[in-house]
Amino acid sequence: MAININHQTNDISATSGSLTIDGAAVGGGGKVGVGTLSPSEKLHVDGNFKVTGSVIEEVFTITDEASVNLSPTNGTIQKWTLTASRTPVAPTDWLEGAAMTLMIEDGTSYAITWTTMAPVWVGGTAPTLATTGWTVLTFWKVGTVIYGAITGNVA
Numbered sequence: 001m002a003i004n005i006n007h008q009t010n011d012i013s014a015t016s017g018s019l020t021i022d023g024a025a026v027g028g029g030g031k032v033g034v035g036t037l038s039p040s041e042k043l044h045v046d047g048n049f050k051v052t053g054s055v056i057e058e059v060f061t062i063t064d065e066a067s068v069n070l071s072p073t074n075g076t077i078q079k080w081t082l083t084a085s086r087t088p089v090a091p092t093d094w095l096e097g098a099a100m101t102l103m104i105e106d107g108t109s110y111a112i113t114w115t116t117m118a119p120v121w122v123g124g125t126a127p128t129l130a131t132t133g134w135t136v137l138t139f140w141k142v143g144t145v146i147y148g149a150i151t152g153n154v155a
Contacts, residue, residue, distance in 0.1 A: 070117065070139070072098040079103045082110040090116040091146065099140035101151070104129055119148035
Protein backbone atom coordinates (compact mmCIF):
# COMPACT_ATOMS: atom_id res chain seq x y z
CA MET A 1 0.00 0.00 0.00
CA ALA A 2 1.17 3.50 -0.78
CA ILE A 3 0.14 6.39 1.44
CA ASN A 4 0.06 9.85 -0.08
CA ILE A 5 0.12 13.01 2.06
CA ASN A 6 -0.60 16.41 0.55
CA HIS A 7 0.84 18.93 3.02
CA GLN A 8 -0.83 21.89 1.27
CA THR A 9 -4.38 20.51 1.63
CA ASN A 10 -3.77 18.13 4.57
CA ASP A 11 -5.29 15.28 2.52
CA ILE A 12 -4.18 11.70 3.21
CA SER A 13 -4.95 8.92 0.74
CA ALA A 14 -4.08 5.25 0.29
CA THR A 15 -3.78 3.83 -3.21
CA SER A 16 -4.76 0.27 -2.26
CA GLY A 17 -5.79 -1.69 0.80
CA SER A 18 -7.20 0.14 3.82
CA LEU A 19 -6.04 2.97 6.00
CA THR A 20 -6.49 3.01 9.80
CA ILE A 21 -6.11 6.14 11.90
CA ASP A 22 -6.79 6.06 15.64
CA GLY A 23 -9.60 3.45 15.54
CA ALA A 24 -11.18 4.70 12.31
CA ALA A 25 -10.76 2.74 9.11
CA VAL A 26 -11.10 3.73 5.48
CA GLY A 27 -11.44 0.54 3.49
CA GLY A 28 -11.90 -0.50 -0.08
CA GLY A 29 -15.13 0.34 -1.87
CA GLY A 30 -15.46 3.72 -0.19
CA LYS A 31 -16.43 2.28 3.22
CA VAL A 32 -15.55 4.20 6.37
CA GLY A 33 -15.56 2.68 9.84
CA VAL A 34 -15.56 4.63 13.10
CA GLY A 35 -14.96 2.40 16.12
CA THR A 36 -14.54 -0.57 13.79
CA LEU A 37 -11.69 -1.64 11.55
CA SER A 38 -14.04 -3.70 9.36
CA PRO A 39 -16.76 -1.37 8.00
CA SER A 40 -19.65 -3.25 6.40
CA GLU A 41 -21.50 -0.17 5.09
CA LYS A 42 -20.49 3.11 3.46
CA LEU A 43 -20.46 4.59 6.97
CA HIS A 44 -20.29 2.10 9.83
CA VAL A 45 -20.26 3.55 13.35
CA ASP A 46 -19.76 1.09 16.19
CA GLY A 47 -20.82 2.87 19.38
CA ASN A 48 -22.58 6.11 20.18
CA PHE A 49 -22.26 9.17 18.01
CA LYS A 50 -23.27 12.79 18.44
CA VAL A 51 -24.57 15.22 15.85
CA THR A 52 -24.08 18.89 16.59
CA GLY A 53 -26.48 20.89 14.45
CA SER A 54 -29.31 19.37 12.47
CA VAL A 55 -29.69 16.36 10.24
CA ILE A 56 -31.06 17.26 6.82
CA GLU A 57 -32.75 14.39 5.00
CA GLU A 58 -33.24 14.42 1.26
CA VAL A 59 -36.89 14.12 0.22
CA PHE A 60 -37.31 11.60 -2.60
CA THR A 61 -40.21 11.99 -5.05
CA ILE A 62 -41.52 8.66 -6.32
CA THR A 63 -42.36 8.46 -10.01
CA ASP A 64 -45.90 7.10 -10.14
CA GLU A 65 -46.21 4.03 -12.34
CA ALA A 66 -47.91 0.65 -12.29
CA SER A 67 -45.02 -1.05 -10.41
CA VAL A 68 -43.54 0.99 -7.56
CA ASN A 69 -40.91 -0.42 -5.20
CA LEU A 70 -41.12 1.47 -1.91
CA SER A 71 -37.54 1.40 -0.68
CA PRO A 72 -35.83 3.22 2.20
CA THR A 73 -32.65 3.18 0.11
CA ASN A 74 -34.22 6.01 -1.94
CA GLY A 75 -34.46 8.15 1.20
CA THR A 76 -36.15 8.13 4.56
CA ILE A 77 -38.75 10.71 3.52
CA GLN A 78 -40.65 10.05 0.30
CA LYS A 79 -43.58 11.66 -1.54
CA TRP A 80 -45.90 9.79 -3.90
CA THR A 81 -48.68 11.45 -5.91
CA LEU A 82 -51.01 8.80 -7.29
CA THR A 83 -52.49 9.00 -10.78
CA ALA A 84 -54.37 5.68 -10.40
CA SER A 85 -54.95 3.00 -7.79
CA ARG A 86 -51.72 1.07 -7.16
CA THR A 87 -50.25 -2.09 -5.60
CA PRO A 88 -46.59 -1.61 -4.56
CA VAL A 89 -44.32 -4.51 -5.48
CA ALA A 90 -42.87 -6.83 -2.85
CA PRO A 91 -39.78 -5.03 -1.50
CA THR A 92 -36.45 -6.74 -2.01
CA ASP A 93 -33.96 -4.35 -0.47
CA TRP A 94 -35.30 -3.51 2.99
CA LEU A 95 -32.71 -4.24 5.65
CA GLU A 96 -33.66 -4.91 9.26
CA GLY A 97 -33.74 -1.59 11.09
CA ALA A 98 -34.58 0.42 7.95
CA ALA A 99 -37.44 2.91 8.20
CA MET A 100 -39.14 5.51 6.04
CA THR A 101 -41.86 8.12 6.13
CA LEU A 102 -44.17 8.05 3.11
CA MET A 103 -46.42 10.96 2.15
CA ILE A 104 -49.18 9.94 -0.30
CA GLU A 105 -51.37 12.35 -2.24
CA ASP A 106 -54.14 10.41 -3.92
CA GLY A 107 -55.75 13.22 -5.89
CA THR A 108 -59.26 11.79 -6.36
CA SER A 109 -59.97 8.76 -4.21
CA TYR A 110 -57.37 6.37 -5.55
CA ALA A 111 -56.41 3.46 -3.32
CA ILE A 112 -53.32 1.43 -2.53
CA THR A 113 -53.55 -2.33 -2.18
CA TRP A 114 -50.79 -3.46 0.15
CA THR A 115 -50.95 -7.24 -0.55
CA THR A 116 -47.51 -7.71 -2.12
CA MET A 117 -45.66 -5.41 0.29
CA ALA A 118 -47.69 -6.95 3.11
CA PRO A 119 -46.93 -4.61 6.03
CA VAL A 120 -48.28 -5.51 9.45
CA TRP A 121 -50.40 -2.49 10.34
CA VAL A 122 -50.57 -0.95 13.79
CA GLY A 123 -54.26 -1.37 14.66
CA GLY A 124 -54.57 -4.32 12.26
CA THR A 125 -55.99 -2.51 9.22
CA ALA A 126 -54.44 -0.59 6.35
CA PRO A 127 -55.40 3.10 6.45
CA THR A 128 -57.81 4.74 4.03
CA LEU A 129 -56.10 7.52 2.10
CA ALA A 130 -57.30 11.08 2.55
CA THR A 131 -59.05 12.41 -0.57
CA THR A 132 -57.42 15.84 -0.16
CA GLY A 133 -53.92 16.63 1.00
CA TRP A 134 -51.39 14.07 2.14
CA THR A 135 -51.73 10.81 4.06
CA VAL A 136 -48.52 10.31 6.05
CA LEU A 137 -47.41 6.74 6.82
CA THR A 138 -44.40 5.37 8.67
CA PHE A 139 -42.81 1.99 7.87
CA TRP A 140 -40.02 0.11 9.68
CA LYS A 141 -38.58 -3.39 9.50
CA VAL A 142 -37.81 -5.68 12.43
CA GLY A 143 -36.58 -9.17 11.60
CA THR A 144 -38.33 -10.10 8.37
CA VAL A 145 -41.49 -8.08 9.05
CA ILE A 146 -42.29 -4.61 7.69
CA TYR A 147 -44.59 -2.72 10.05
CA GLY A 148 -46.73 0.25 9.07
CA ALA A 149 -48.64 2.97 10.90
CA ILE A 150 -50.60 6.01 9.83
CA THR A 151 -49.01 9.15 11.19
CA GLY A 152 -51.94 11.30 10.09
CA ASN A 153 -53.45 13.38 7.31
CA VAL A 154 -52.33 16.88 6.41
CA ALA A 155 -54.03 19.34 4.08
